[in-house]
Amino acid sequence: MSDYIFYPGCSMESSAKAYYESVMAVCKPLGIGLKEIEDWNCCGATEYLSLDITPAYALIARNLALAEEQANGNKTIIAPCSACYLNLAKADHYMHDDKAFGNKINEALAAGGMHYTPGKLAVRHLLDVIINEVGLDKVKENVVKPLAGLRIAPYLGCMLPRPDYGKRYSDTEHPDELDRLLSALGAEVIDFPLKTHCCGGHMTQIGPDTAFEMIHRLISSADALNTDVIVTVCPMCQMNLDAFQGQMNNHFKTNFKIPVLFFTQLMGIAFGEKAESLGFGSEFVSAAEAISRVRVQAPKPAEDAPVAKKKTPGLPMPPLRTKTDHTQEAGR
Amino acid sequence: MTDVVSVLDPHTSHTKREDSILLREVSLRTPGESHVDMCIQCGTCGGSCPSGSAMDHTPRAIFAMLRAGMRDDVLNSNTPWMCVSCYFCTVRCPQNIHITDVMYTLKNMSLEARKPTMPVASPPPTAWGLKNSSIDPKKYNPTAADFSKTFIWMVENFGRSFEIGLAGVHNVRHFITRLPNMTPMAIGMLTKKGMSPLPPKRIKGMDQLGKILQRAKELESS
Numbered sequence: 001m002s003d004y005i006f007y008p009g010c011s012m013e014s015s016a017k018a019y020y021e022s023v024m025a026v027c028k029p030l031g032i033g034l035k036e037i038e039d040w041n042c043c044g045a046t047e048y049l050s051l052d053i054t055p056a057y058a059l060i061a062r063n064l065a066l067a068e069e070q071a072n073g074n075k076t077i078i079a080p081c082s083a084c085y086l087n088l089a090k091a092d093h094y095m096h097d098d099k100a101f102g103n104k105i106n107e108a109l110a111a112g113g114m115h116y117t118p119g120k121l122a123v124r125h126l127l128d129v130i131i132n133e134v135g136l137d138k139v140k141e142n143v144v145k146p147l148a149g150l151r152i153a154p155y156l157g158c159m160l161p162r163p164d165y166g167k168r169y170s171d172t173e174h175p176d177e178l179d180r181l182l183s184a185l186g187a188e189v190i191d192f193p194l195k196t197h198c199c200g201g202h203m204t205q206i207g208p209d210t211a212f213e214m215i216h217r218l219i220s221s222a223d224a225l226n227t228d229v230i231v232t233v234c235p236m237c238q239m240n241l242d243a244f245q246g247q248m249n250n251h252f253k254t255n256f257k258i259p260v261l262f263f264t265q266l267m268g269i270a271f272g273e274k275a276e277s278l279g280f281g282s283e284f285v286s287a288a289e290a291i292s293r294v295r296v297q298a299p300k301p302a303e304d305a306p307v308a309k310k311k312t313p314g315l316p317m318p319p320l321r322t323k324t325d326h327t328q329e330a331g332r
Numbered sequence: 333m334t335d336v337v338s339v340l341d342p343h344t345s346h347t348k349r350e351d352s353i354l355l356r357e358v359s360l361r362t363p364g365e366s367h368v369d370m371c372i373q374c375g376t377c378g379g380s381c382p383s384g385s386a387m388d389h390t391p392r393a394i395f396a397m398l399r400a401g402m403r404d405d406v407l408n409s410n411t412p413w414m415c416v417s418c419y420f421c422t423v424r425c426p427q428n429i430h431i432t433d434v435m436y437t438l439k440n441m442s443l444e445a446r447k448p449t450m451p452v453a454s455p456p457p458t459a460w461g462l463k464n465s466s467i468d469p470k471k472y473n474p475t476a477a478d479f480s481k482t483f484i485w486m487v488e489n490f491g492r493s494f495e496i497g498l499a500g501v502h503n504v505r506h507f508i509t510r511l512p513n514m515t516p517m518a519i520g521m522l523t524k525k526g527m528s529p530l531p532p533k534r535i536k537g538m539d540q541l542g543k544i545l546q547r548a549k550e551l552e553s554s
């Protein structure tokens with residue numbers, strides 16, 4: 001089969017390099033060839049749609065137009081980031097569904113000499129391609145190091161199962177695709193009740209208290225279920241649950257330390273790849289101890305850099321809020 | 333798209349016409365058939381919303397306000413800005429209303445009501461004047477809108493976004509008191525994740541993208 005069209009998205013180049021490396025490491029043995037869209041642009045995340053709908057869709061559609069132009073046999077775009085996936089799928093869906101809208105977006109594309117034929121390409125997330133195209137048998141064939149004894153909470157977040165324009169997932173709220181994949185790797189899969197709840201999205205940037213609340217719900221639920229590792233399918237979910245776990249702990253005066261990994265990192269481990277080549281050690285909450293349960297040595301993240309000493313005279317800073325409201329904490 | 337007016341009272345009173353204009357505008361600006369006029373006020377959306385507690389009106393209330401033609405109240409509400417696009421409401425709504433997409437439309441309209449002209453890709457924050465005096469510039473979430481603007485400023489200038497610069501600019505502007513708390517994280521981004529603090533490389537088709545976005549903006553306002 002010819003190569004899939006690959007849309008990596010901006011995070012894969014920066015905060016989610018671990019995802020990029022591990023995607024590459026697992027696609028090869030599964031026979032998934034990936035050809036990156038040349039000169040792709042940012043999908044706009046949820047931000048451009050908030051400001052300006054028509055340009056937001058035009059921005060997304062430039063990628064679809066490039067992909068259509070560069071497609072060679074295989075008409076499927078794989079996007080491993082849930083937000084990118086949904087944006088590309090959404091643009092294709094509405095351009096197809098609403099002809100006048102499709103024409104408007106194509107009129108904008110024409111200003112750059114481009115065109116996209118709505119419905120021409122299938123937009124899919126890597127998880128869906130692995131489950132529904134490659135199949136779990138092929139996955140099992142590749143498992144040389146079963147993840148036996150590792151308790152994993154499968155976490156999908158919002159934008160993969162919802163709204164699911166392509167009807168590719170078993171349920172919009174409690175789908176089992178990721179569970180089945182992790183079971184095929186030999187892991188002990190937790191029936192995680194909050195698997196499609198929100199990670200806080202961009203609220204970590206615009207309303208951190210709201211975000212901490214959402215992150216806390218997920219992490220404390222995973223903790224109550226004796227989770228060794230939370231597995232994600234999206235760079236934003238991974239970032240919110242991992243990098244903000246410390247700040248969330250400060251906010252709620254808790255001390256959770258649950259590692260949060262990309263599903264492809266654990267697939268790589270089960271496929272016998274070296275942890276070093278799968279981006280281990282780039283997480284904030286170290287996964288080394290959890291991974292040692294399956295007798296794999298993973299590099300630890302770099303030590304936390306010391307916070308600047310208080311006494312040194314620096315920039316004048318407004319006083320910090322010292323008291324956090326714990327009343328919410330009770331009864332959780 | 334459905335003609336919203338046609339589902340309302342044919343003996344349209346002045347108020348009813350005002351109402352239908354607002355509903356129709358939201359419907360026209362939302363891609364696809366959003367069914368915005370079909371709400372039965374069941375409250376499923378509000379009950380499903382993870383940011384409900386931070387909103388000053390539930391999504392259900394917003395749909396009632398839209399139908400009542402309460403334009404300024406809707407555009408002053410923080411509700412769309414607190415939406416995290418989780419799509420729970422959208423998949424649960426018994427009337428198949430595309431609630432999340434409507435929230436995007438309302439964010440667009442709320443910003444538009446606050447500015448005489450949209451500056452093209454200007455680095456935020458932008459001091460936007462007021463067009464409609466009853467729209468209170470303080471009564472929406474400027475943090476959310478500014479985050480979107482900073483993000484888009486990057487995309488319109490580089491074709492790619494980059495998280496460190498984005499978080500940096502944004503937090504200096506809005507959460508200066510949080511910076512000491514943020515520092516270990518920012519350093520972690522560089523040491524643990526090996527992220528570059530430099531902006532991304534511009535895409536080759538930056539000119540082309542600029543023309544596409546320019547045309548899209550004209551089409552949006554036409």
Ligand code: SF4
Nearest residue numbers: 371372374375377425
């Ligand atoms: S769930 Fe749908 S019908 Fe029910 S109140 Fe919300 S928008 Fe209206």
Ligand code: SF4
Nearest residue numbers: 381415416418419421
């Ligand atoms: S999509 Fe927005 S409005 Fe709907 S439930 Fe989620 S946060 Fe609330």
